[in-house]
Amino acid sequence: MIQVLQKLPGSLHRQVQIRYPFQASSVVENTNVLFKVNTDIGEIVVMDYRFDDKVFVRSNVCPPCNSIGFTLENGTLVCDSCGTVFDAETGTGIGGGCVAFPKESIPYTISEDKITMKLDDVVTAHEKAIEPN
Template sequence: MAYQFDNKLFVRSNVCLPCNSIGFSLKNDTLVCDSCGTVFDAVTNKGIEGSCVAFPKESISYTVSDDKITMKLEDVVAAHEKTIEPN
């Protein structure tokens, strides 16, 4: 997922293993899992409340060129692997 918050772009893994979600919504300064409602801080990505707080969404390295976000496949895979492991 990619989102802009406080004039900064964030790119993170978009999966929640325990509840099988692949969707999050940006609500104020938090990311909320569309399936279970777990809440994460939009900047630090630290879990705030909910059943999946031990699975923060890992950041993915990226570049922006000509209004396009580009990521390396290995960075996406690495972020996904970190996201599905509890912290």
């Protein structure tokens, strides 16, 4: 469940800020965690992981194979469905059938040990991730 921090009327609804439901300090090194965000374009799955002592938040979708799961291993994100490999730090495709669909980063802040991002940024990253590069 995502906590909505601010509700705005009408056309400003995509500027809503959302807070990740877990503490930032609980994101374990080399572990990928998924969560879902409900938006007006549908449910978006987001991944967050800690790699090289930095937290990353990205759109979690592999459009050609319809996968929403990635395994973090050896500095890469590997699609659980097709095996395409992406760089864990940049999200850029390295090898496999879906390399043209990089994993887009979602800007965030950490305050009081909570990861917070804008709903608009989640939607934008998802929209970029479903278009070939």
